[in-house]
Amino acid sequence: MRDALGETLRLVQISDCHVSSDPDATYRGRDADSGLKSLLPAVSAFGPDALLLSGDISEDASPESYRCVARRVESLGVPVLALPGNHDDPGVMRSFFPEGPWAGPLFRHQGHWLLVLLDSTERERIDGVIGVRQMKALRQGLASSPAGHVLVALHHQPVNVGSPWIDKYSLEAGERLMDLLRSDGRVRCVAWGHVHQDFRARREGMTLLGAPSTVANSRTGQEKFALDDLGPACRWLELAPDGTVDTGLLSARSETQ
Ligand SMILES: [Fe+2]
Numbered sequence: 171m172r173d174a175l176g177e178t179l180r181l182v183q184i185s186d187c188h189v190s191s192d193p194d195a196t197y198r199g200r201d202a203d204s205g206l207k208s209l210l211p212a213v214s215a216f217g218p219d220a221l222l223l224s225g226d227i228s229e230d231a232s233p234e235s236y237r238c239v240a241r242r243v244e245s246l247g248v249p250v251l252a253l254p255g256n257h258d259d260p261g262v263m264r265s266f267f268p269e270g271p272w273a274g275p276l277f278r279h280q281g282h283w284l285l286v287l288l289d290s291t292e293r294e295r296i297d298g299v300i301g302v303r304q305m306k307a308l309r310q311g312l313a314s315s316p317a318g319h320v321l322v323a324l325h326h327q328p329v330n331v332g333s334p335w336i337d338k339y340s341l342e343a344g345e346r347l348m349d350l351l352r353s354d355g356r357v358r359c360v361a362w363g364h365v366h367q368d369f370r371a372r373r374e375g376m377t378l379l380g381a382p383s384t385v386a387n388s389r390t391g392q393e394k395f396a397l398d399d400l401g402p403a404c405r406w407l408e409l410a411p412d413g414t415v416d417t418g419l420l421s422a423r424s425e426t427q
Pocket of ligand 1 (some may be wrong): 225226255256257325363364365
């Protein structure tokens with residue numbers, strides 16, 4: 171990762187790959203590994219300083235699925251930060267993606283920015299939760315950081331995205347997390363996966379972002395998942411030294427959107 175002060179930090183968020191150990195398995199009728207693979211040229215062309223994997227990397231939490239995704243993303247030759255989703259097994263996933271919130275939040279300083287990765291998963295739950303211990307560690311980590319600007323990433327959406335099929339599995343007590351992030355005053359961006367759609371909102375100085383999936387996405391504002399026309403996609407982010415957040419999507423069609 172670039173570490174010089176004064177440079178814009180470029181990230182690509184890859185989310186909800188849902189790769190299985192069975193090469194013949196499909197996810198919502200799509201080949202998960204092909205979806206991820208189709209995006210790699212566009213990601214490479216963007217030239218990120220690091221990748222952020224925001225959960226549901228695997229469909230079945232198998233070592234084979236993580237090995238497959240790890241090989242794909244490592245081919246890009248940049249650092250990989252990863253956090254788990256409800257389909258993942260953190261205990262298995264961490265051995266393939268060592269940089270993550272495996273023993274509490276991950277804090278990574280990069281120039282003027284602090285990147286914070288949280289684990290919002292709990293065994294046997296589809297929705298998300300940030301427990302008391304992690305909240306305390308987050309508060310302490312933010313308080314001790316000299317960073318000018320902060321990006322926080324997690325799998326589950328802390329605010330509703332307007333799609334009932336996935337909002338019923340959002341982050342429990344999401345407003346408690348949002349209150350903490352707002353009170354810090356330096357959190358410029360909160361980014362999540364899980365929602366399988368492009369979501370963008372501004373709230374009290376923060377850019378809120380839901381990432382699309384690398385395999386199958388839904389049209390927005392749906393009662394039930396409804397496959398969109400975009401196909402596999404991922405999010406690019408540019409984090410400027412002055413705290414500005416710029417973002418858009420990369421698709422297999424390769425032009426930014
Ligand atoms: Fe999920």
